[in-house]
Amino acid sequence: MKAPDGTAIDRTKEVILGDCGINWNDDGSFDFDGSGTQPDWDSQETATLAGQTVFFDEAGREWLESQLIPDDAEELPADQIKPWYIDRALRRVEIVNTVEALMVRVTGKKIAAKDCQALTRAITLLLDRSEPT
Structure with missing residues (x-):
């Protein structure tokens, strides 16, 4: 599959939860403690938007599943490629x-x-x- 502009689709968007240490301030606010985020790899899920899998093309642009076209399909002219939210x-x-x-x-x-x-x-x-x- 490829993006409407012909760029190859090569990965999905993934969501991974994590936790990061904090230090509490006297006013009740907090700052990150600098230890960095520890990913919870077991929480990894493929991202969806409007019920569809989100993909990336080789150029790093996001596309919804319904926007993809088969590898042998003709690319769409740039003025016909619309963002999903249209x-x-x-x-x-x-x-x-x-x-x-x-x-x-x-x-x-x-x-x-x-x-x-x-x-x-x-x-x-x-x-x-x-x-x-």
């Missing part, structure tokens, strides 16, 4: 995913299916109102 459906998926993840982080609970449907409708309405006609 695609309204992908933006909606990413916004819903972000809100769902925030809910889990804040409340510790997954959002209920009925609430997710309402959230998706609300986000669709907001996108409809915010996009130029």
